[in-house]
Amino acid sequence: MATPIRRHVSGRRLHHHSPVFAGLDHHHAPGNRHRHLQGAAVASDPIRSKHYVQVFRNTPFLVQLFFWYFAAPLLLPKPAQEWLYNHVPDYSYWAGVTALGTYTASRLAEQFRAGLLSIPRDQYRAAYSTGLTTFQTYRYVIVPYAFRIIIPPFTTEFLTCFKNSALTMTIGVMEITHTAYYVDSFTWHGLETTTAASLTYLFISGCVVLFMWFVEKRLHIPGMIARGR
Amino acid sequence: MDFEVIARNFPFMLGGLALTIQLALITLAGGLLLGIILAVARLSSRSWLYYPATAYVHFFRGLPLILVIFWIYFLSPVLTGRSLNEFLAAVVSFIVFEAAYFAEIIRAGIQSIPRGQAMAAHSSGLTSFQCMRFVILPQALRNMIPALVTQAVVIFQDTSLAYVIGLREFLRRVNLVDAREARSVELYLFAGLVYFIFCSIGSLCSQRLEHRRERNSL
Numbered sequence: 362m363a364t365p366i367r368r369h370v371s372g373r374r375l376h377h378h379s380p381v382f383a384g385l386d387h388h389h390a391p392g393n394r395h396r397h398l399q400g401a402a403v404a405s406d407p408i409r410s411k412h413y414v415q416v417f418r419n420t421p422f423l424v425q426l427f428f429w430y431f432a433a434p435l436l437l438p439k440p441a442q443e444w445l446y447n448h449v450p451d452y453s454y455w456a457g458v459t460a461l462g463t464y465t466a467s468r469l470a471e472q473f474r475a476g477l478l479s480i481p482r483d484q485y486r487a488a489y490s491t492g493l494t495t496f497q498t499y500r501y502v503i504v505p506y507a508f509r510i511i512i513p514p515f516t517t518e519f520l521t522c523f524k525n526s527a528l529t530m531t532i533g534v535m536e537i538t539h540t541a542y543y544v545d546s547f548t549w550h551g552l553e554t555t556t557a558a559s560l561t562y563l564f565i566s567g568c569v570v571l572f573m574w575f576v577e578k579r580l581h582i583p584g585m586i587a588r589g590r
Numbered sequence: 591m592d593f594e595v596i597a598r599n600f601p602f603m604l605g606g607l608a609l610t611i612q613l614a615l616i617t618l619a620g621g622l623l624l625g626i627i628l629a630v631a632r633l634s635s636r637s638w639l640y641y642p643a644t645a646y647v648h649f650f651r652g653l654p655l656i657l658v659i660f661w662i663y664f665l666s667p668v669l670t671g672r673s674l675n676e677f678l679a680a681v682v683s684f685i686v687f688e689a690a691y692f693a694e695i696i697r698a699g700i701q702s703i704p705r706g707q708a709m710a711a712h713s714s715g716l717t718s719f720q721c722m723r724f725v726i727l728p729q730a731l732r733n734m735i736p737a738l739v740t741q742a743v744v745i746f747q748d749t750s751l752a753y754v755i756g757l758r759e760f761l762r763r764v765n766l767v768d769a770r771e772a773r774s775v776e777l778y779l780f781a782g783l784v785y786f787i788f789c790s791i792g793s794l795c796s797q798r799l800e801h802r803r804e805r806n807s808l
Contacts, residue, residue, distance in 0.1 A: 419789035420782045421747035423761060428782060431774035520652075527654035531754060538657050551664035559653055559661065566652040 417467035422525055425464055430456040430532040457529035465522045472518060476511035477503065509580050516573040520566055537561055592773060596780050599767045606763035607784065613680060613749045613759060618742055620685035625692025630722060632697055643693070650690035655751050659683040663755055680752040688745055695741060699734035700726055736800040743792035747785065760784070 417425070430453060434445055445452060480503050488498040530539035541558035545551035596603075631643035650658065662683040666674045674682065703726050711721035731738075750761040758766075764781045768774050 415790070415793075416782075416786065419743070419793060420785045421750040421761070423750045423753065424778060424782050424785055427761075427765070427774075428778045431768065432778045435775050524652075524654040527656045528751070530656065538654065538660065541657075542660060545664070551660070552668055555657060555661045555664055558657055562654065562657065563649070563652045 414467045414470055417464050418471075422460070422464055423528055423531065426457065426460040426528055426532060429460045433459075453529070453532045453534050456532060457526070457534050461522060461525060461529070464525070465518065468518050468521070469515070472511050472514045473507065475514070476507035479510055480506050506582070509577075509582060512573060512577045512580070516570065519573075520569060523565065523569070524562070591776060593776055593780075595767070595771050595773045595776055599771070603760065603763050603767065606758055606760035609758065610746070610749050610760040613677075613684065613752060613757075614742070614746045616681050617684040617688055617745050617749070620681070621688035621692050621745070622738070624685060624689035625696055626727070628689055628693035629696035629700060632693060633700060647690045647693050650687055651694070653687075655683070655687050655748055656754055658687045659751060659755060662686065676752070676755050676757040679755055680749075680757050684745070684748065684752075688741070688748070691741060691744075692738075695734055695737045696730065699730035699737075702733055703729050733803070736796045736803060739792055739796040739799060743789045743796070746788060746792065750785075 433456070434442055434452075437445065449455065484502055484506065485498060488502040493501065526536055527538040529536055530542065533539075535543070537558045538555075541554040542551075544554045548554070628643045628647060631639040632647065634640050634643075653661075659680065663674070663679050666672075666679060666682075673679075707725055707729065708721055711725040712718075716724065749759060752759050753762045753765070756762070761781060764777050768777045771777070
């Protein structure tokens, strides 16, 4: 009987060290439904993904963007700074990518967590009892389910990310909104250009929604996902 | 690291924070009102109410806020003949934008009320308006309080976008101080911290209210 216990311990480690799984520990602690997902040595590891998520969710995206663009390079050592200023002409673009990526990751982590928690406990038990390791359990049993369950919120998050990209104009990235504003500055037709930009956003959102609807339809597990539409 | 710079410019930045809070409160009130109207229209069986409200919600939920701000900014001279000042333009675009999100929250709240409530209200002789006003909405809004608080936190964060039309709210002032003092790391960490404190309080309230609601409903 020693093996399952060891597997449990390694399972806890897994939750602790990856940003996605670590958030699982104590959000649902009172419920006891997923006791096997709660970390053992909670206090020994004070900086966990929960804090990562909280920091990113409770500060405006614009502040994060300015931090990556204005402040982050100053934290680098001098030679790295000089290299950045001299050899990366589109630094604003990469700052935008970093900001959007970290911000979206924090939001997706929450969705993944919810998806993993929605998997019935019996799935874990059945997987463990067939002799799969923790990694195999997640890789072949849990994650394939969870990924399909989170497709609708994932679509929403993707669209949010897409809309948030408009904010990178504040640091000088030439995306759709900035282009509309820029064209206005020498044609004085701001209303037309912003309307065109709006239609572009709506068109792309529409395409994404249709595509994800198709993906969801193709991948849905009969009886597993309650489909609203 | 030199946090002296924050102490030196503290009153200036605090003035911006007052404007941010003011902006958030006005948006909250206006957005909630417009959101309720939209939500009720979206649940209406009259097609001349349902389709425009639905189109409105989908339209604004598909756009980035920053674009809506520009749009209102460019649209207002066409409609009124002169341009709005920055504060008014920001308030109008925030209300117009956030109302679409409020409408969806409130619609879900109204739909969560059992049908029997509306039937009972109608059978006791209330008109449709009275039924909505005195029976459905009070219950729906109470159920929706945690979600509304979360949305209030989002609004508080979104007010930072008034930055783009030059309104001197908190983030703009931090930006101005940074332009003068060139201490980006300290200033943006400070800005993040201030927003974090306010929003964490909001998020915690929302969680508490959610737990209390769950307990009471059992």
